[in-house]
Amino acid sequence: MDAEDLYQRRIADRFDAFDQDGNGYISREDFTTAASRLLEAFETPFRSEKGQALAVGAEAFWQGLAGIADVDGDQRVTRAEFVHGAVKRLRDNPERFAEIARPFVCAVLTVADRDGDGRAEVAELERALRVLGVEPHTAALTAESLDVDRGGSVDKEEAVMAFARYFVTKET
Ligand code: CA
Ligand code: CA
Numbered sequence: 001m002d003a004e005d006l007y008q009r010r011i012a013d014r015f016d017a018f019d020q021d022g023n024g025y026i027s028r029e030d031f032t033t034a035a036s037r038l039l040e041a042f043e044t045p046f047r048s049e050k051g052q053a054l055a056v057g058a059e060a061f062w063q064g065l066a067g068i069a070d071v072d073g074d075q076r077v078t079r080a081e082f083v084h085g086a087v088k089r090l091r092d093n094p095e096r097f098a099e100i101a102r103p104f105v106c107a108v109l110t111v112a113d114r115d116g117d118g119r120a121e122v123a124e125l126e127r128a129l130r131v132l133g134v135e136p137h138t139a140a141l142t143a144e145s146l147d148v149d150r151g152g153s154v155d156k157e158e159a160v161m162a163f164a165r166y167f168v169t170k171e172t
Pocket of ligand 2: 078
């Protein structure tokens with residue numbers, strides 16, 4: 001398997017992360033599902049400031065992804081649309097991906113920021129990732145690696161860029 005195949009496979013795996021309800025395509029429901037799972041797990045009311053920020057971020061993320069990848073405009077991003085549309089247009093451009101993901105990722109970090117100091121606690125972020133379907137081992141590694149200064153918490157902008165790189169950068 002060459003580098004190109006590996007890259008395509010990696011992106012195909014990312015598709016599964018987006019398809020939160022596992023019905024084989026990405027749609028607005030996957031983003032609202034992710035948001036409600038998270039709010040429920042963190043006992044955060046939908047109508048709270050954090051809840052609203054997450055809902056707005058989820059919608060913006062969906063709109064951004066659909067704008068890039070929903071080629072036929074049926075409000076569903078199929079695996080093929082994701083791999084060909086999103087991959088081609090975002091390739092090696094994590095900044096562009098970060099732009100559309102930023103409000104959602106920041107809102108997730110805010111939900112995981114229990115003490116309200118503007119940074120998400122590592123253990124809470126790990127829990128949030130698990131709620132979003134990330135495997136426990138990967139969730140732990142990811143949360144820890146984002147705690148750059150080992151201070152026990154994670155900066156939002158660092159998380160946004162790490163998330164974007166994870167999804168679109170060719171090299172690991
Ligand atoms: Ca889905
Ligand atoms: Ca479509």
